Amino acid sequence: MARERAYLGFLEGPPIEGSRAFWRGLIDKGWPFEVAVDDGRVVGWCDIAPIDRPVFGHIGSLGMGLLPSHRERGIGRRLIGSALDRARACRLERVELHVFATNLRARRLYESLGFVAEGTLRRRAKIDDRYLDEVVMALAL
Ligand SMILES: CC(C)(COP(=O)(O)OP(=O)(O)OC[C@H]1O[C@@H](n2cnc3c(N)ncnc32)[C@H](O)[C@@H]1OP(=O)(O)O)[C@@H](O)C(=O)NCCC(=O)NCCS
Known part of the structure; x- marks a missing residue:
């Protein structure tokens, strides 16, 4: 997904070990982390992660994506719906994202x-000499 150079704030996927530690931290602490699995393979995710400062403790930061083959089939809506349900259960007050x-x-x-x-x-971003604006969006829970 990062290599599509169109949607995410990465050009390469982050190293797998760091990602595993990040996901493990979310799961262990009960933060929203949903994945879509097709035929035993993870094809998409949605997470809502803490921002690592006490003053932002009421906020979660959302990220999500699906493999191209699995887009526009309603999976993204289901993933984010489950993640927001969990965010409400965690009593988060605000979910933010950049798009x-x-x-x-x-x-x-x-x-x-x-x-x-x-x-x-x-x-905000510059990819292949093309500038991209980034919109900050938020949902009050
Ligand atoms: C963005 C993304 C997560 C959405 O998931 P998805 O499974 O493709 O979307 P869904 O099929 O669940 O559709 C959800 C809504 O998206 C919007 N949508 C879907 N396809 C669309 C299109 N071609 N044009 C405009 N809106 C569209 C609609 O609002 C749709 O709701 P509806 O079907 O009730 O009308 C997915 O397309 C994706 O991974 N894109 C690339 C990575 C990315 O952009 N990540 C987010 C970075 S901020």
């Missing part, structure tokens, strides 16, 4: 769930 302004599919999904655009970070 590239060009990513209309993701923005439509978030808006349909009540996320509100709170601002735009201009030219």
